[in-house]
Amino acid sequence: MSAHPVESLSALLDEELDDAERRVVEAHLAACPSCARHLRELAAVDALARDLPPAGAPDGYLETLPGRVRRRIRADRPASARPWVWPLAAGLALAVLAPIVLLQQRARYSPTADRAAIASRATTTRAARRATPMSPPMRGCAIRSMP
């Protein structure tokens, strides 16, 4: 008698052996009561397993699952699939940036700012003149141009 074809018994049960293999295993089974019983036991395990009910979910879980999947699908969609995303982003950016730019402009051109800027420039010019006396060529030039 050939060696016990244990691995093939499982495949025989599933009808996954090709014809030649199946004939060899069936011939062995006809002569080997031990393997024949082994096959019946595997079939019984299989029948019992197939009869097991689906694994249970906690109460309420399945009622909420479609909603959670839907939210994940929406979050997962690329921006191109949501045409409202870019206009919304542009609108938000405008709403945030416009007041900032406007405030900066107003601060730059307000009368107070103008007076402060003029005073600052005048102070700087006077200080520069005191620090740098008129150069000799300039003085000569001024004399020659007098009538």
Place this chain on the structure above:
Amino acid sequence: MVQAAVDATEADLLAGAQGGNLFAFDEIVRRYQRRVYSTALRIVRRHDLADDVTQEAFLRAHRALASYDRARPFGPWICRIAANLAINHVRSPEAREEALDEAALDRLPAAASDGPLGAVLEKEARSVLEDAVGRLPAEQRAVFVLRTFEDLSYKEIAEALDLSVGTVMSRLSRAREKLRGALAGYLGPALDRAGGASR
């Protein structure tokens, strides 16, 4: 629109979902969620992981809808996605396997009692079998779950889990041998009785 989705055939729902109708996909989720969750839970053995796997499986199915061939049955396809994700979960280094909690076992509804085992022994045998399936190595368990509960062929399992058909065959055989060993105390007397009754 929601009621229309509930009444629609699966082909209509899939066509609608492929066209971007989320109500149609919602209904597909409702129809398959128990099966997908069950497949995931049988492999990962923990509700929180099974929940992750179930959501991710539907998300991936939705992403792949554009290329999905509606001539193929949706159930085995989504279950294969779930099984793949589940086995990756179990294989990941951070995943710590825990036995299916008692609460989950308590939630299992009663099974029919006209199987090959006597009605009295069957309830106990079911519990032993559930426990034994849970203790199978993850790779063997995934193959066993896809074969036994999803009725996939060896070729389909091999494709789903990226294995050779030979590996599927040997893993399934080893898984069944372990389950047979775990149920030895129940199978022997039952088969003897069956043999005696048939003589």
